[in-house]
Amino acid sequence: MAIDPRSHTPVYVQLADILREQIEAGELAPGSALPSEARLTQEHGIGREAVRMSISLLRSEGLVNTVRGHGSYVREVPQRRQVELAPGASVVARMPSGGERRSMQLDEGVPILEVRGPEGNVEVLPGDEVELTRPPT
């Protein structure tokens, strides 16, 4: 359970594994706060940078969300609304640019869906709120 600084797996990966396990086990429930950086630093006897890299890793996986000056929280499992893919349309997934992320108010680790309609019109959807569907015949 304890972190081994001499292990070949980096300290920050070890801590991320511990936290991920606690999240998936429900010990850290959706919406609940992770321990602060200072606490994680002290309790695991590691530096602050390693702690921050751990949380950054979980953020990039879409598992947690960090609010500056407040804390890091386990992301709620998003409620997805169903969007029907129109006939003749196509869709690609990609990460948003910084500007797109801000304007769409997306958390880190959230991709976007870019839907091209048959007439060339493009629609950009938040990847964590949408489930694209094609109705049965």
Add this chain to the structure above:
Amino acid sequence: MAIDPRSHTPVYVQLADILREQIEAGELAPGSALPSEARLTQEHGIGREAVRMSISLLRSEGLVNTVRGHGSYVREVPQRRQVELAPGASVVARMPSGGERRSMQLDEGVPILEVRGPEGNVEVLPGDEVELTRPPT
């Protein structure tokens, strides 16, 4: 052009903006190498951490790809193969877990597409290589 340490926009964001502009203008062509961390540090008069955060930001946007011990490179625009979404199927986009990223050999900043077939079968596709389509009526 020069980086202003007293600006309210962080140094690493300023550098990322500069590099992103050079990428989108074609000065840094797809496949070409970015300047090394040491060069960027010296030429812009900033610390290595700021340089690394800049490149990390571009990586998370899927614009560059970093190879340890070698350098960072402008990502090639991916060739997407078209995959038809079956009738009755649905699809969501999300970021891969660390294990998924390794096993699918995905670069950072590449989402995945999770396709659920009508019979509940699930298929996981790399988001940078696939364009999902629904054929016209």
Add this chain to the structure above:
DNA sequence: ATTTATTTGTACGTATGTATC
């Protein structure tokens, strides 16, 4: 095949800025 130089990765410490409560 060994070594050397280059480059990125990990990790620590320190200091200061800024947002939230």
Add this chain to the structure above:
DNA sequence: CGATACATACGTACAAATAAA
């Protein structure tokens, strides 16, 4: 205002991967 918490940014050092001599 003060306390807490995360963000930015510098410096340092060593580890590890890569390529070239």
